[in-house]
Amino acid sequence: MxxxxxxxxxxxxINPWLLGAQLLNFGILYFILAKFAFPALYKTLDQRxxxxxxxxxxxxxxxxxxxxxxxxxxxxxxxxxxxxxQIIADAGTAGERVRxxxxxxxxARAAEIAEQNRRRMAQEExxxxxxxxxQTADLAIQAASVVVGRSLDNSDQRRLVEQFLTExx
Amino acid sequence: xxxxxxxxxxxxxxxxTHILADAGGPLWLLPGIDVGPTTLFTIGPFPVTNTLINSxxxxxxxxxxxxxxxxxxxxxxxxxxxxxxWGAGLLIDFCxxxxxxxxxxxxxxxxxxxxxxxxxxxxxxxxxGVDSLGTPMPGTHPVAGxxxxxxxxxxxxxxxxxxxxxxxxxxxxxxxxxxVTQIYGFRTLGFRQHVGKYLNFRxxxxxxxxxxxxxxxxxxxxxxxxxxxxxxxxxxVLLIVLGTLLPFIGPTVFYPLELFVGFIQAFVFxxxxxxxxxxxxxxxxxxxxxxxxxxxxxxxxxxSADAVH
Amino acid sequence: MxxxxxxxxxxxxxxxxxxxxxxxxxxxxxxxxxFLGRFLDNALFHDTASLATIFGLLLGLAAxxxxxxxxxxxxxxx
Numbered sequence: 001m002x003x004x005x006x007x008x009x010x011x012x013x014i015n016p017w018l019l020g021a022q023l024l025n026f027g028i029l030y031f032i033l034a035k036f037a038f039p040a041l042y043k044t045l046d047q048r049x050x051x052x053x054x055x056x057x058x059x060x061x062x063x064x065x066x067x068x069x070x071x072x073x074x075x076x077x078x079x080x081x082x083x084x085x086q087i088i089a090d091a092g093t094a095g096e097r098v099r100x101x102x103x104x105x106x107x108a109r110a111a112e113i114a115e116q117n118r119r120r121m122a123q124e125e126x127x128x129x130x131x132x133x134x135q136t137a138d139l140a141i142q143a144a145s146v147v148v149g150r151s152l153d154n155s156d157q158r159r160l161v162e163q164f165l166t167e168x169x
Numbered sequence: 170x171x172x173x174x175x176x177x178x179x180x181x182x183x184x185x186t187h188i189l190a191d192a193g194g195p196l197w198l199l200p201g202i203d204v205g206p207t208t209l210f211t212i213g214p215f216p217v218t219n220t221l222i223n224s225x226x227x228x229x230x231x232x233x234x235x236x237x238x239x240x241x242x243x244x245x246x247x248x249x250x251x252x253x254x255w256g257a258g259l260l261i262d263f264c265x266x267x268x269x270x271x272x273x274x275x276x277x278x279x280x281x282x283x284x285x286x287x288x289x290x291x292x293x294x295x296x297x298g299v300d301s302l303g304t305p306m307p308g309t310h311p312v313a314g315x316x317x318x319x320x321x322x323x324x325x326x327x328x329x330x331x332x333x334x335x336x337x338x339x340x341x342x343x344x345x346x347x348x349v350t351q352i353y354g355f356r357t358l359g360f361r362q363h364v365g366k367y368l369n370f371r372x373x374x375x376x377x378x379x380x381x382x383x384x385x386x387x388x389x390x391x392x393x394x395x396x397x398x399x400x401x402x403x404x405x406v407l408l409i410v411l412g413t414l415l416p417f418i419g420p421t422v423f424y425p426l427e428l429f430v431g432f433i434q435a436f437v438f439x440x441x442x443x444x445x446x447x448x449x450x451x452x453x454x455x456x457x458x459x460x461x462x463x464x465x466x467x468x469x470x471x472x473s474a475d476a477v478h
Numbered sequence: 479m480x481x482x483x484x485x486x487x488x489x490x491x492x493x494x495x496x497x498x499x500x501x502x503x504x505x506x507x508x509x510x511x512x513f514l515g516r517f518l519d520n521a522l523f524h525d526t527a528s529l530a531t532i533f534g535l536l537l538g539l540a541a542x543x544x545x546x547x548x549x550x551x552x553x554x555x556x
Contacts, residue, residue: 021337
């Protein structure tokens, strides 16, 4: 241990020992950093870059997939809308058809009922005419019997009266 | 064989300073300025100086930061790792930008070692106690056993002094920078092409340019080492002078400037090293094709600027 | 090309060369001013209250700032 003093082996304080020591210092520092610190640093930076790239790619892919799904959903919704419209339209025509059918049936039924009524009335009229004719014939025969005074042969009478009545009518 | 300015101009520092003038003499003196570092003790022929201690301190800081940050690295960084990664990441980007991607990565460890080593070697200048704690010179009378006042106030040997204010330190790193650049040149271009940059016998103009290149290489060692030394040494002395004239307040005002200067010097040194590295791996023909001469004139400018100071 | 930074970044390196001198520009005039002032304090004013030292320091600061400003003015505008 010496008393401290200012180094001035060469002008400006340059000293071969110190120069060598500083060269060595730098060498040691570089060696340790290059061997232990920087490789780890690079590894982490690369890893992170890869992770980030992956993340970006993933999100990109997710985005395209989302867009695709959206498109699909849109397609499905559109198809459904079309289908529902179709169904509504179909339902309209079907209803129309049913209505027309019902109407036609109702008309036909009404016409049938009217025809039946007309036919029954005609029948009843004919029956009534028949009955009237027979009564009239009976009355005429009775009246003629009274007039003639005797009873006419039944079959002859009847034939005559009926002939008469047919002519009258 | 001393080179202290105080010896050349004894009257500058020999007089007394009356910060608080009283009959008992001055309270402080302006510091004696020695360009050379102070040997604290010797191991055999080997002198251990206050700047050497500072360079070990800087090494330890860099190693603790980097080994601490890269010991258990996480994909999502936090704390120290985040901080170191941020700084190193910026530097990696810069290297890749200047030298191209593959070369930038190969240069980065070297450039980063220079940058961070210099950064902390420069910044130690603002640590309180650096330049102001030391061993009293013989014949002084410390007050209360530890304080040097009055005529004794600049008579001590500081234990720690910024490494970058020692030419041994800056010259060593400048030498390493230039030599490593040459090694890359030889390894990448091959012996013939690399030497051909400096010795060109095909035409006289090429020959002179080659000789100038050789001179530029040596000028670069001087330029690198003296720019760093000059800036940090001047800043260091400024802080000491201000600390003497206006303790606490004076230096504090200039701490931001010195932090900036320390950073810039570290960056200039490493950035220029990177630039010369990327020029060294470029062949002469490519170099001509580009405006690489701008760079060389830049060096000339820097070198001449140093020569002026 | 990425291999040749000089081409497009000349302005950047010029600026770098300037800021590389800022520490020098500021610190040297101040230190010189302080020591000149100290010399004047001793020689002329017979060791009075360090006025010349402080004046020299401030003068140095002004000179340093002027140097930096001048250097910035010289930068090519880009």
